[in-house]
Amino acid sequence: MQAPVEVRRFEARDLDALAAAFAPWPKPRELFERYLAEQGEDRRVVLVAWREMRVCGYVAVVWTPTYPRFRDEGIPEIQDLNVLPAFCRQGVGNRLLDEAERVAAARSPVVGIGVGLYDDYGAAQRIYVRRGYVPDGLGASYRDRIVRGGETVVMDDDLVLHFTRRPG
Numbered sequence: 001m002q003a004p005v006e007v008r009r010f011e012a013r014d015l016d017a018l019a020a021a022f023a024p025w026p027k028p029r030e031l032f033e034r035y036l037a038e039q040g041e042d043r044r045v046v047l048v049a050w051r052e053m054r055v056c057g058y059v060a061v062v063w064t065p066t067y068p069r070f071r072d073e074g075i076p077e078i079q080d081l082n083v084l085p086a087f088c089r090q091g092v093g094n095r096l097l098d099e100a101e102r103v104a105a106a107r108s109p110v111v112g113i114g115v116g117l118y119d120d121y122g123a124a125q126r127i128y129v130r131r132g133y134v135p136d137g138l139g140a141s142y143r144d145r146i147v148r149g150g151e152t153v154v155m156d157d158d159l160v161l162h163f164t165r166r167p168g
Contacts, residue, residue: 111164
């Protein structure tokens with residue numbers, strides 16, 4: 001039987017472990033330093049999942065997102081959900097989302113989330129739909145700007161479909 005996953009707020013003492021765990025990904029230490037600073041400024045909350053003192057993944061809740069609809073309507077956005085491959089398909093992503101939704105619900109009755117549109121995001125797309133997230137109805141956005149019919153954009157991490165949900 002596997003040890004349970006603990007999810008808690010990112011703390012300065014976690015910086016080395018988080019940076020080392022995600023070093024093979026394009027997640028430099030500076031990213032986590034920025035996240036920690038923004039958390040200290042109450043701009044975001046970062047949650048880290050642990051199993052037996054090993055980092056499993058993390059997620060952030062951003063209070064004032066750059067996506068215009070969420071920003072204008074005061075909808076906090078869950079961002080940057082990442083689970084290390086060794087911990088995938090073990091419920092870690094759902095545990096992180098449970099806690100992120102709980103944190104967001106303390107400030108808003110609605111939470112938002114964006115997901116990339118290409119195959120690397122397939123698992124996330126499925127999780128969000130199963131959790132009850134629905135598209136916000138504005139279509140795809142590229143770098144936080146709605147893509148209009150006939151427009152050409154690059155299929156990369158910046159091409160996103162945004163969803164909302166009422167936690168609880």
